[in-house]
Amino acid sequence: MLVDVQEQTKPLIRNKRKAFQRTAKRVLFIFLGAVFVAVGLEIFLVPNRIIDGGIVGISIILSHLTGWTLGLFLFFLNLPFLLLGYKQIGKTFAFSTLFGVAVMSVGTTLLHPVPSLTEDPLLAAVFGGIILGIGVGMVIRYGGSLDGTEIVAILVNKKTPFSVGETVMFLNLFILGSAGFVFGWDRAMYSLIAYYIAFKMIDLTIEGFEESKSVWIISENYKEIGDTILARLGRGVTYLNGEGAYTGDDKKVVFCVITRLEEAKLKSIVEEVDPSAFLAVGTIAEVRGGRFKKRDIH
Template sequence: ILNVPLFALGWMHVGRRFFLYSIAGMLIYSGALAWIHISVPIHDKILSAILAGIIMGTGSGIILRSLGSAGGLDILSVILLKRFSIRLGTTMLALNSLILGAGAVLFSLEGALYTLIYIYVNSYMVNLVVMGLSQRKAILIISSQWEKIAQEIMDKVHRGVTIIRGQGGYSGQERRIIYTVTALQELPRVKLLIRDIDPDGFVVVSDTLEVMGTHIGNQPHW
C-alpha cells in the first residue's frame, strides 16, 4: 500500500514505461525473496553487511539501468535524479540514513552501525553499476598542434570535438582550445595520442556528473 503513492509519482514525473517496468521489477523482486532461500553461513557481521550491500546494490543497479526500479525509495531516487541531477546512490544513502536515524531507538547501536555499513555499500554499488561503468571524462586541450590532435581524436577515437577560441592571459596570443568528451576506457588512448603529437600540450581531464546525448551520453533514458 505504501508503494501506491510512490508509483503514482513515478508515472507523473518519470513516465509510463518506468511505471510499468517498476511494477514488473517489484513483483519479480518480491517473488524472488519469497521463493529463493539460500543460506550462506557467514558469522562475521561486518562481512555479512558488506556482502549484502554488494549483492543488493548490484541487483538494484541492474534494475535501474534497465529503466525500471524495485519500488520504494528507488522511485524517489530516480525522480530526484531527473529533477536535480542528484546521483541515485547518494539519494538512497541519504533517505535510508534518515530512516535508520529515525528508527535507531528501536535498535542497538551495534545493529545500527552494521546497517549503516550495508546502506553505504549498497548505495556505492548502485552508483557504480548505473554510472561508474559508463563514466565519461571531459577533456580540454591547449596545443599549437590543435588541428592535428582534433583530427586524430575524430579519426582514431571516433569522438567529436569542439574548437573554442581563447586567448592567453599572459601572452595575449589567440589560441584554439579543443573540448571533447570520451568514455573512461578511451582516456588512455587520447592521452597517448596527445603526447605523441605534442608532448608540451596542456591537458585538463575532469569527471562529468551527467552527460546526455545519443552517442556519448551515460544516463539511462527514463
C-alpha cells in the same frame, strides 16, 4: 503494386521487432535485478538483522516488529509511490517499477525459508550490499525502481531548497538510525556498511566497468595531438572551432571520448606533444552511436 506494399511494410515490421526486443530486454533485466535484491535481502541481510535504506529498510523493521512477511510490506508500502511515479515520471517507469517490486516481493517470500549463507555480520553486510547494489543498479539502468524514496525526494525538491540527493540521504540516515533502536547499534553500523557498498555497486552497475570520459584539448598543436591520439589510442577525434573570450583569437578544440583505462595514456600523449595545452576531462554516463568503437592499434 504488391512489391511496393511489401517494401513499405518492411520498415514497420523491423521497428516492431526492435521495440519487442527492447521491451523483452527491459523485462528480463528488471526481473533479474529484482531477484538479485531478493537474494541479497533474504540470504544475507535480513537473517543477520541488517537493513538497507528507503522503503526496504522500513519494511525490514516493520516485518521484524510485527512478524508479518517482508514481501507484503515491500509491495504495499511502495504502491502509493508508484501512483506518484506514474504522474511525475510516466507510465513506462511506473509499470517497470511495479513489475520489479512485485518480483522482489514474491522473491523474498519464496527465499524466506532458505537459511543464511553466513552468520558473520560483516560478511553479510559486504556480500549482501554487493548483490543488492547490483540488483538495484540493473533495475534502474533499464528504466525502473525498487524504492519509493527517490520519488518522494523529487517532489520535495520541487517545493524546498533541498536537492534530491540531500533528501534521500536525510531519509536514509533516519531509517538506518532507527535500526539502532530495533536491532542494536552494532547492527545499525553494519547496515551503514551494507548501504555504502550497495550505493557504490549501483553506480558501478549503471555506468559499467569501462566508464567513459570526455576529453577537451585546446592547443596550437591540435592536429599533431589529434593524429597521435588516433594512432596510439585508436580513438577518433573531432576538431571544433572555438574563440577565446579574453583575446578574441580563433582556437581549435580537440574533442574525443575514451575509457577510464585510457585516461593516463591520453594525458601522457598531450604532455609529450604540448605540455602547455589546456586539457579538461569529464565523466560521461552513457555513449551511443557515432564512432566510439576503438580502432586496432599496433
